[in-house]
Amino acid sequence: MADDGEPAPSPEEMLRLIERQRADTVRRLKGDPRLLYAPWGVAWLLGFGTLFLHYGLGGEPYLAISQMQAVGVMLSLQVLAGGVAAYGITRMSGQVRGDSSARGTMYGYAWFAGMVLMAVVASRMSPQLPPEESGLLWAAASMLVVGVLYMAGGAIWLDWSMFFVGVCVLAVNAVGVVLGAGWHALLSSVLLGGGFVVVSFWLWRRG
Amino acid sequence: MTAGSPPPELDPVIHAQARLRVVAALNTLGDGDEMAFPALKDLLGMTAGNLSVHLTKLEDAGYVRITKTHRGRTPVTYVALTKRGRLAFDEYTKAIRALLDTAGGPS
Known part of the structure; x- marks a missing residue:
């Protein structure tokens, strides 16, 4: 342990020490990206993957499961991912209190409110729609909330990678909706699900 | 930096590895x-006793503010850099850079 008796290191070493400490601290406070991004990635990869196998691209399902089963897989994986992410966030938020934890709390409630409202709107509208369109409504509306909140999160924490992730989610969502339910599920699974897994490990390695 | 100016003085409170790391961490x-104290202790890899000693020195200099409170029934201690501490850290990094410049820059 460094103590007063120890001779002070050279200015270069002190500067390096400051930089290393700053990087370590930022890394620690940001939370583990493997807990914050990867669970969503896995949930979308498998959940949208299942939906895609149900829809197929030419109107023919690739897997004989009902839409309810496919949506069920999707939703339970999302709940699981939410649980893991919440664990990651609680582990982070015990370390610091003050303005930034107030920020995090409000942001958390914004997610909750967005998802609840999405469910209210979609459950009111979806019975009026043909099955494929109703599935697409749920998927597209939930990804709209996700994308907008990631962009907002980027603004709150001045984090360009988070902002950019939100932009990608919205872009994939838009293209998917235009192309239809099967394509939406395929693109979301591969690009967003796979993308989130890759981003989480890339952020983790970069530190 | 102007050549020939006397080397800037380094703040002795911060110019010790352990306390520099404390201040650099809190400055982020x-x-x-x-x-929270335990989070800071883990982050720095110091023992509680060692960290307490350094925090007391920093608190005496008016660089950190230590708040003892309770979360439920467990006592928790929170540590923050004061305005003065932030300023001192800025001055210190400036001084270190100035020293490096007069020495012909890093590397």
Whole structure:
């Protein structure tokens, strides 16, 4: 342990020490990206993957499961991912209190409110729609909330990678909706699900 | 930096590895934020006793603010850099850079 008796290191070493400490601290406070991004990635990869196998691209399902089963897989994986992410966030938020934890709390409630409202709107509208369109409504509306909140999160924490992730989610969502339910599920699974897994490990390695 | 100016003085409170690391870590927090003592201890890899000693020195200099409170029934201590501490850290990094410049720069 460094103590007063120890001779002070050279200015270069002190500067390096400051930089290393700053990087370590930022890394620690940001939370583990493997807990914050990867669970969503896995949930979308498998959940949208299942939906895609149900829809197929030419109107023919690739897997004989009902839409309810496919949506069920999707939703339970999302709940699981939410649980893991919440664990990651609680582990982070015990370390610091003050303005930034107030920020995090409000942001958390914004997610909750967005998802609840999405469910209210979609459950009111979806019975009026043909099955494929109703599935697409749920998927597209939930990804709209996700994308907008990631962009907002980027603004709150001045984090360009988070902002950019939100932009990608919205872009994939838009293209998917235009192309239809099967394509939406395929693109979301591969690009967003796979993308989130890759981003989480890339952020983790970069530190 | 102007050549020939006397080398800037380094703040003795901060110019010790352990305390420099404490201040550098706390300086990354936002203005209204405080860090819990155990989190700071883990982050720095110091023992509780060692960290306490350094925090006391920093508190005596008016560089950190230590708040003892309770979360439920467990006592928790929070540590934050004061305005003065932030300023001192800025001055210190400036001084270190100036020293490096007069020495012909790093590397």
